[in-house]
Amino acid sequence: MYDNNNINTGGQQFYSAPQNYDPQTGMPMGGATASDGPMGTSPVNAGPIHASQGAPAQSSAAKKHGIFGKIMMTVCMGLLFGLFAGVGFYAVNLVTSDQLKPGPSPAPVFEQTTAPQNSPVQGSYPGTYPDIPTEWRVLTTEETDITEVVADVMPSMVSITEHYQLSTTYWGHTYTQDGEASGSGIIIGETDDEYVIVTNNHVVSDADDIAVTFIDGSEVSAYLKGLEPSMDIAVISVLKSDLESGTIDQIRVAELGDSSGLVLGQNVIAIGNALGYGQSVTTGIVSALNREITTSDGNTGTYIQTDAAINPGNSGGALLNMAGQVIGINSNKIGGSAVEGMGYAIPITSVKEIIIDLMGRDTLIEVDEKDMGYIGIYMQEVTPEISAYYGIPQGIYVSEVAEGGGAEKAGIKNGDIITGFQGSSITSNDSLTRLMKYYAKGDEVEVTFVRNENGEYVEHTVTVTLGEKPGK
Numbered sequence: 001m002y003d004n005n006n007i008n009t010g011g012q013q014f015y016s017a018p019q020n021y022d023p024q025t026g027m028p029m030g031g032a033t034a035s036d037g038p039m040g041t042s043p044v045n046a047g048p049i050h051a052s053q054g055a056p057a058q059s060s061a062a063k064k065h066g067i068f069g070k071i072m073m074t075v076c077m078g079l080l081f082g083l084f085a086g087v088g089f090y091a092v093n094l095v096t097s098d099q100l101k102p103g104p105s106p107a108p109v110f111e112q113t114t115a116p117q118n119s120p121v122q123g124s125y126p127g128t129y130p131d132i133p134t135e136w137r138v139l140t141t142e143e144t145d146i147t148e149v150v151a152d153v154m155p156s157m158v159s160i161t162e163h164y165q166l167s168t169t170y171w172g173h174t175y176t177q178d179g180e181a182s183g184s185g186i187i188i189g190e191t192d193d194e195y196v197i198v199t200n201n202h203v204v205s206d207a208d209d210i211a212v213t214f215i216d217g218s219e220v221s222a223y224l225k226g227l228e229p230s231m232d233i234a235v236i237s238v239l240k241s242d243l244e245s246g247t248i249d250q251i252r253v254a255e256l257g258d259s260s261g262l263v264l265g266q267n268v269i270a271i272g273n274a275l276g277y278g279q280s281v282t283t284g285i286v287s288a289l290n291r292e293i294t295t296s297d298g299n300t301g302t303y304i305q306t307d308a309a310i311n312p313g314n315s316g317g318a319l320l321n322m323a324g325q326v327i328g329i330n331s332n333k334i335g336g337s338a339v340e341g342m343g344y345a346i347p348i349t350s351v352k353e354i355i356i357d358l359m360g361r362d363t364l365i366e367v368d369e370k371d372m373g374y375i376g377i378y379m380q381e382v383t384p385e386i387s388a389y390y391g392i393p394q395g396i397y398v399s400e401v402a403e404g405g406g407a408e409k410a411g412i413k414n415g416d417i418i419t420g421f422q423g424s425s426i427t428s429n430d431s432l433t434r435l436m437k438y439y440a441k442g443d444e445v446e447v448t449f450v451r452n453e454n455g456e457y458v459e460h461t462v463t464v465t466l467g468e469k470p471g472k
Helices: 051-100 147-156 245-250 348-359 384-390 406-410 429-436
Strands: 007-009 012-014 107-114 135-142 157-170 173-190 194-199 209-213 219-228 233-239 267-272 280-294 300-306 318-320 326-330 343-347 377-382 395-401 417-421 444-453 456-465
Touching: 147 157, 147 267, 147 318, 157 194, 173 326, 173 348, 194 348, 209 233, 219 348, 233 348, 267 326, 280 343, 326 348, 343 348, 377 384, 377 417, 377 429, 395 406, 395 444, 406 456, 417 429, 417 456
Parallel strands: none
Antiparallel strands: 007 012, 107 135, 157 173, 157 209, 173 194, 194 233, 209 219, 219 233, 267 280, 267 318, 280 300, 300 343, 318 326, 326 343, 377 395, 395 417, 417 444, 444 456
């Protein structure tokens, strides 16, 4: 019988009779030869093929088709994986790119914010949930670009130059030498007639004359208003009549802050006339608070310690917070150059009342030497060493009272120790002598002294009318 199955090859239909095939070679056994077939075609291209002969050919094609399909599937899956991976990496990069951009490193600051009202823990957990704080500490950032802060406060800063005269006695002869020193100051007040400046006492206490340089480079004379040596504070003033209108337009009064709220690690800015070169800016942090230090003149106080550079010439300059408020008055006298990374500033809150008192005093104008007044005492300085050894207050020991002088008339006696003059502390002969040059004979001044009464030193304040110095 004939198999009615057919194979379509090249648009022709071929029918084949049943034949036996060699199971090993797959060739027909007997009957037609390899050249049999219509049109003399080869069995490879066309020819009569039995249905049972087509089975091996179809199996081989299916295998080839299956292998090719697997290869294509693998390739497609690889392409899809690469596509999705690329999209994923792009998305991650897009989200994080802004955070990875280079820029200034912000300093961390902690702020208090109210916690959400709803509990973040949801579900039916039968145990006890952890307590949720009513206040969470949330990390925010503090601006580290200080250019705007510096630009705002710089018109409030001044450079101070003091001129003084050193005297030395050698073999009965007195030799003098002119000297100059630099410091800094902060404009803290203004009246109709003057600008008021705070600085360190040691910057101006030895000065024969004081010059102040403002932001535009103009330099004018300054006058003393008051000193507080025990706190190393001094207030001076500049008359507006000595300034050009262009300079006045640029001057600004500084804002005083609150040093009591400082914390360790807080960012600070130091501005001052370092080494006398003009205003310079350094930055740092609050390294320590309430640092107790005894200065070379025997006064003990508590200070802000910072790693912002405070060099000679910075004394009297400002220590600022990041809002541009004055939180301290720098003092190179304390730290000096003995160590690096340890500068000190007087906390503004601890001296604010003293500054206000000194600001309210009359501006002192030096009088002619021939008109200078005289208290009427012979004095001996009580140094810190003498004070500690004998257990007596530091100041000026009255070794003798001039007969008929202002001190005698006011009730001052031998053995009294003068500790104050016109509200300023007196710790040395020089501190009193330099104040006396602002007062003329006939002026009334307040003198504070202590007197040993039954083993205890009792403070007294009297009004002395200055007389004429003997020998005139």
